[in-house]
Amino acid sequence: MSMTEGPAPVRGEAINLEQRAALSSFVGLSLKNGLLNLVTLTLYRFWGKTEVRRRVWSSTYLNGEPLEYTGRGKDLFMGFLITLAVFGAPFLLVSFTAQLLGPAVAALIILPLYLVIFFLFGFGMFSAFRYMASRTVWRGIRFEARGSARDYALSYIGYALLSVITAGWFWPAAQRRLAGLLWGSLSFGDRPLRFDIEAARKVAVYPAFILAGVGVGVMYAVIVGVVVLLSIGAKEAGASPDEISAITAVAIVVLMLIAAPLMVAAIAPYQAAKLRATAAGLRLDDAGFRFDLKWPAMAWLMFTNVLLLIVSLGFLMPLIQARTIKFLIGRLRSEGLADLAAARQAPQGPRTAEGLADAFGWAPI
């Protein structure tokens, strides 16, 4: 109907994303969700998660207008029950029977089962993405993920195998392609986003990937080396086996605590590069995206997140998710115009979803 109104002087608008969440409000929500999870044996988690998403979405502003999350705890709960019936029960039955049939048969049955799980992992991630897209509304218009969860899952298995064969070398390329499959399937209403893999390739990820691999490898080697030397030294000093195992246990904990920030610092450049590559590939009409993301800030975010998680024994997860999204959206820039107003409504999304991803704890938020 907007076609009859005549052409506008400028097609579309620039994209400006803002995250205005007051993080302090997520502390209270974290505590509420945590306590209710305790008294309900975690059954409350579907509703708790929904409330977290609702608050994060509605404090995310696109061109001055907040996003809206329309998902319900019940959707997640039903998805969970369906997953339980369709995958959980047969899986348990098979693995229990395998136990009864003896070790050789068990291995024969359980190994292919793990391949199936790998497939379901990819399938679940895409389904979760599709569900979240369909429950994300802006100016009354839904998002939609149009790709196939099965294709995504098959790609996931294929890329994972390629990465194994190439001793991990393919993994950054695999992650770029998987991000492309996910984000490239997205549309706002009927206006598709595109993923330009060539543009994404222009962001260098391999130097950071090598740094992460070498850094983490060296640190593990140092830890193992120190522990081995320590136990040899203790043995020569005449310590009993119990004393030696106590000494090495303490040494491992202390070394891991020292190494944790260093490992985060080693991994952060790759995490930042990966996100920059994903943003660089994403387009909506003539609008492109760019992450203004430096590794020290990324390292600090990751480090403080880990610290919050450990200190709060996992209770502050909602706060961690909110501050991560606030951090990322605050650094996402866009150039060029997108004709957002021309978007027409997308069909209703899946009725229930995500059970699979939720069951395995894969959904990012």
Added chain:
Amino acid sequence: MQARFHDGRTAQAHDVELTLVDGAVLFYADGQAHRWALAGVEVEVLGGLVRLAAPAGGDGRLMVDGAAWRAATGGVAPSGKRFREARLIGALVAAAAAVTAFVFIGMPALSGPLARATPIKFEQQMGDSFDVQISAPLRTCKQDPAGQAALRRLGETLQRQADTPFRIRVRAVEAPFANAFALPGGAVLVTDDLIAMARSPEELSAVIAHEAAHVEKRHVMQAVWRSFGFGMVLDAVVGGGSGAGQQAVLLAGGLSDLRYGRQAEAEADARGQDLLQAAGLSSQGMAPFFARLAGKGGDAPGAAELIASHPASRQRAEVARARAKPGAAAFTPTEWAAVKAACVTPSKRPARR
């Protein structure tokens, strides 16, 4: 009052004028009149703005100034929301309580009948599978084959007295703790630390006879069912059927740590003594062993594990003393020396008493 309207068909924004009439929101957009009954309107407060939706009437949204909306409606709160949330939490807590009751009351009650109904062949196969898995961390002692042979013979002697289709196979294993335990299907494992702790053939044979009684009474299978039920529930509630619950139970409890409960322990004590007596062996070793455990739990490193899985030792010692009868020692002095040497390597720490 002024509002911005999104019709839910395109992302176009329309500036509209809202009026509240007869419990409904009225406005015109695209030359069309819209009427949203307040009863069906969902209100979301977003900072200074309020977002209205009428799910029954489609995907349309109205963005209104918060203060103006409150002034016009008298601050219509989302009334039913709090009640719905309380009801939801109540239902979830009830569900959690039902699950807990199933684990701690239902499953223990069911485990006995389930164990007795489990086909012998199943239990044997499961035991073989457990045995393979447990052999990795708990390696069979290879220092003195004569000691292993003596243990094996004691198992066979007890089996002849017991009313069980399972072959009771006793062996000594290396472990960082003192304990003896039975696997499904009749395997009985005795750790090196426990052998080091035992002061006489009577003491060690009492512990082994106790485990043989667990096998005969199918307590092992009962514990497996109980932990399976627990794992299944954990899976269903928390893990979503990923098998994580089963893994968690296995990790937390370990195969060596199937708990039987006080009643089953008492039953195994008495039956173990009976088995020894029926074989013409002394049943006097059980009482001193338990008394020692109760007296000084810190007797040997790792004894805590034994006490945790065999509770209330002092009381059990008294009961065992009352029932004890003299008889032959389970091992000859030569056999006893071999059993004591079964796990001791020259490089290992000096053997305890």
